[in-house]
Amino acid sequence: MDLQKKLITKGFAHIGREHYHTTAGSGKHTIVVDEPAEMQGTDAGMNPFGLLVSSLGSCTIITLRMYIDRKGWPVDEIQVDLAMYSITGGYLIERNLTIKGNLTEDQLKRLEQIADACPIHKVLTGSVMVETHLQ
Structure with missing residues (x-):
């Protein structure tokens, strides 16, 4: 499908081996995204x-x-x-x-x-x- 795209923003996310501690961001800003302990995460972020x-x-x-x-x-x-x-x-x-x-x-x-x-x-x-x- 040929879509006309206009960029609004870019983002990224990175995860290593630690369950499920993720660094996410956009531009120069980063936050931690994670899962709660009952989901085997570390509850270090939303x-x-x-x-x-x-x-x-x-x-x-x-x-x-x-x-x-x-x-x-x-x-x-x-x-x-x-x-x-x-x-x-x-x-x-x-x-x-x-x-x-x-x-x-x-x-x-x-x-x-x-x-x-x-x-x-x-x-x-x-x-x-x-x-x-x-x-």
């Missing part, structure tokens, strides 16, 4: 599902903060709590937002719409293709 929901959460509140700052709305703090579930036929991610500030109901409704416009939300709810190439 597991991949935790990393996925944390990506959604951080993208959501960054997107909201950008919008709020552009509008000049009085918001002191934004918190997002996420839970991921296995359901029949797929997965469900619940996202609960707490916004501390003096906002109207209309502003809060708009922020709920903006939360759904964050780029990671769009990736997770859109069409995603993964190509694997072995070197």
Whole structure:
């Protein structure tokens, strides 16, 4: 299939022999991804599902903060709590937002719409293709 591709970002992950301690990153930034002890990991970092929901959460509140700052709305703090579930036929991610500030109901409704416009939300709810190439 001939696709027109526009690079958004690059990432990497590396694992050695230690169960399942992984170094992952993008650009000059790295984190540890691991599995908990009950999965024979060392619990030195988030597991991949935790990393996925944390990506959604951080993208959501960054997107909201950008919008709020552009509008000049009085918001002191934004918190997002996420839970991921296995359901029949797929997965469900619940996202609960707490916004501390003096906002109207209309502003809060708009922020709920903006939360759904964050780029990671769009990736997770859109069409995603993964190509694997072995070197």
